[in-house]
Amino acid sequence: MRNKVIPWNVDVMGRSRNAIGASARVLLAFGKLFLQDSVMDLVQVRNTDATSPSTSERRRSVVSEHRTLAESTILSETVDPVSNSHEPDSTLGYSPYALQLSPENQPLSASPQFSHYSHSSQESRDLVNPINGELPNLDEHEACLMRYFVVELAPWFDICDGERHFACTVPLRARTCPPLLNAIFTASARHLSRIKKYWRGNQVHYGGKALPKLTSETAIHYHNECIAHFVSISDHSREAQDESLLAAAVILRFYEEVDFPAMGQDTESALRGIQIFLEAQIAPAVSGYGLRHAAYWIALRQEITTAFSKQRTFRLPLGPCEPYRSFSLLMTTLVIHCADVLQYCYGSEEDSPRDRQQSSMGILQTGTDMRLARYEELVAFETLWAELGPPSFKPIYSREPDRSCGEVFPELWYLNNCHVAGLQFLELARILLTVYNPKLPRLGPGQRTAMRSVDQELRSIVVRLCGIALSNEHSPPGLVTASAAIGMCGDRFTEKLEQEALLGVLVQLEDKHAYPTSSVQASLKVAWGWEGYEE
Structure with a gap:
C-alpha cells in the first residue's frame, strides 16, 4: 500500500521555512555546478566573444559589477527569510527588491503562511523601471529572440495553462529580471539556430530580419550570463523564493534538453536549480496560482x-500533490498518475534508501507484498479512468491506418493540448506498468508467451502515441513524448514499414522542432540490424 503522507500544508511549510536559509548557500553551489557543465571554453563570462551579441550598457555594467563580488562576500550576509524589510540593497548595482511595491500595496498571497517579497510576486503591470517609469528597450537582435520565445517556444510551456503565463507574464517579467531575460535568450538562440527553415545561406533570418550575430556560440553566451546572475544574487536567501528564478530554471531545463548533443550529455544542471527553488516554494507552487504554480507543473x-527516457529515479516532490489526485482535476490527475508509476518503477528521492531498495528489488516478502498491492492500485487507476474518464478526453475524430496504403499510425484528433498531453502521459504509464508487471513469469513454459504479449502491447501503445502526436501537430510536445516511447520500445518493431515510420517521427521532431534524435535513430538502426548499422 502507499506510504502514509504527512499533511502537506503542515510538513512542507515547516520544511520550506527551514530550507530557505540553506537554499541561499546552495544557490551559489548550483551556479558553480552550472558553470562547470557549460561549454566555458567557447564563451567566457568575463570576455565576451566578438561574435556574441552585445547587450545594453545598463545590463553590461550590472553584470560586471556582480562578477567582482568575492565568494566570501556572497556568503557573508545572512538575510532573514521572513523579514518584512523592503529596503533596497545598496551594496549591489542590481537588486530585485528595489523594484517591489510597498508592504501595503502587496497583493494577497495564495498561501497566507508563505512570505514572498521578491519583485517577481507582483503583477506584470507593476514591473516597470523604477528610474524612468519605462521598460528597457531591446535591440533588434534581442527583440527577435524575445518574439521567437513568445510565438514559437512559449506554447511548449503553456500547453496546459489557460492563462499562458510563459507567453504573457514571463516576457514582461524578464524585462526587469536579467536572469529570466537571459534564460529566454538562451533557449531562443539555441532553438532558432537549429531550425533549418530559418537559414538562408550562412545566416539565420526571422521575422523578416537577418540575425548575423546569431551563431552556434550565442546561446552559450546568454547561458553564461544567466548563470553569472544566479551566482551574483546568491547572498539573498529570499531569492530562493523568487518565482521568476524558478521560471528561468525551467526554461534552462528546456535548453538543456535541446542542447545536450553539443554538451555531449544531458547534465541536468537546471534540474538542480529547480529542486533548490522548489524546496523553498513547494507549498505555494502546488497550492497557489500564477507563474509559480505554472512553472511547477511544467517542471x-x-x-x-x-x-522515463533515462529509466532513473524521479527527483521532484509529489507528496504535496495529494489534493490534485481527484478525478475532478483531470489533466493534473493524469500527470501525477504517470509520476506515481515512475516512482513505482524506478524509486523516488522522497523515499528512504531502504524503502527504495525494497521497492525496486522486492528482497523481503513484506516488500514484495507491498509492491504487488501498489501495482494493483496503479492498474486500478487505469480501469477507473476507462470507466469514469470524461467524454471531452475522447477523440473528436478517429481513423485506423490503411496498411494497404503504407499507413502505420491511426488518426486521433483531440480538442486541445491538455487532452493530448494528459492522454500521452497515461500511455507512458501503461508502457511502464506493462513491463514492470510483477505477475509476469520469469521462467517456465509460459514465459515466452508472456513476453510476446508484452511486446505486442508495447507496439500498440507506441503506435497510438505516434498517432496522437502526428494528428495533433498544434501540440509539438506530443512529438517529444512519442519520441521518448520510440526510444524505449522501438526495438520491439520487426516490420520494415513500421521501423521507417518510427524513424520518420524522430526525423520530423529534429528537423521541425530542433529536438535531438540522431543518437536514438542510430541506436534503433543497430537494434534492427539495418545494413551498415550492425553491432
Whole structure:
C-alpha cells in the first residue's frame, strides 16, 4: 500500500521555512555546478566573444559589477527569510527588491503562511523601471529572440495553462529580471539556430530580419550570463523564493534538453536549480496560482519525460500533490498518475534508501507484498479512468491506418493540448506498468508467451502515441513524448514499414522542432540490424 503522507500544508511549510536559509548557500553551489557543465571554453563570462551579441550598457555594467563580488562576500550576509524589510540593497548595482511595491500595496498571497517579497510576486503591470517609469528597450537582435520565445517556444510551456503565463507574464517579467531575460535568450538562440527553415545561406533570418550575430556560440553566451546572475544574487536567501528564478530554471531545463548533443550529455544542471527553488516554494507552487504554480507543473512534466527516457529515479516532490489526485482535476490527475508509476518503477528521492531498495528489488516478502498491492492500485487507476474518464478526453475524430496504403499510425484528433498531453502521459504509464508487471513469469513454459504479449502491447501503445502526436501537430510536445516511447520500445518493431515510420517521427521532431534524435535513430538502426548499422 502507499506510504502514509504527512499533511502537506503542515510538513512542507515547516520544511520550506527551514530550507530557505540553506537554499541561499546552495544557490551559489548550483551556479558553480552550472558553470562547470557549460561549454566555458567557447564563451567566457568575463570576455565576451566578438561574435556574441552585445547587450545594453545598463545590463553590461550590472553584470560586471556582480562578477567582482568575492565568494566570501556572497556568503557573508545572512538575510532573514521572513523579514518584512523592503529596503533596497545598496551594496549591489542590481537588486530585485528595489523594484517591489510597498508592504501595503502587496497583493494577497495564495498561501497566507508563505512570505514572498521578491519583485517577481507582483503583477506584470507593476514591473516597470523604477528610474524612468519605462521598460528597457531591446535591440533588434534581442527583440527577435524575445518574439521567437513568445510565438514559437512559449506554447511548449503553456500547453496546459489557460492563462499562458510563459507567453504573457514571463516576457514582461524578464524585462526587469536579467536572469529570466537571459534564460529566454538562451533557449531562443539555441532553438532558432537549429531550425533549418530559418537559414538562408550562412545566416539565420526571422521575422523578416537577418540575425548575423546569431551563431552556434550565442546561446552559450546568454547561458553564461544567466548563470553569472544566479551566482551574483546568491547572498539573498529570499531569492530562493523568487518565482521568476524558478521560471528561468525551467526554461534552462528546456535548453538543456535541446542542447545536450553539443554538451555531449544531458547534465541536468537546471534540474538542480529547480529542486533548490522548489524546496523553498513547494507549498505555494502546488497550492497557489500564477507563474509559480505554472512553472511547477511544467517542471513536473519535464521530469516525467526525462525519468522515463533515462529509466532513473524521479527527483521532484509529489507528496504535496495529494489534493490534485481527484478525478475532478483531470489533466493534473493524469500527470501525477504517470509520476506515481515512475516512482513505482524506478524509486523516488522522497523515499528512504531502504524503502527504495525494497521497492525496486522486492528482497523481503513484506516488500514484495507491498509492491504487488501498489501495482494493483496503479492498474486500478487505469480501469477507473476507462470507466469514469470524461467524454471531452475522447477523440473528436478517429481513423485506423490503411496498411494497404503504407499507413502505420491511426488518426486521433483531440480538442486541445491538455487532452493530448494528459492522454500521452497515461500511455507512458501503461508502457511502464506493462513491463514492470510483477505477475509476469520469469521462467517456465509460459514465459515466452508472456513476453510476446508484452511486446505486442508495447507496439500498440507506441503506435497510438505516434498517432496522437502526428494528428495533433498544434501540440509539438506530443512529438517529444512519442519520441521518448520510440526510444524505449522501438526495438520491439520487426516490420520494415513500421521501423521507417518510427524513424520518420524522430526525423520530423529534429528537423521541425530542433529536438535531438540522431543518437536514438542510430541506436534503433543497430537494434534492427539495418545494413551498415550492425553491432
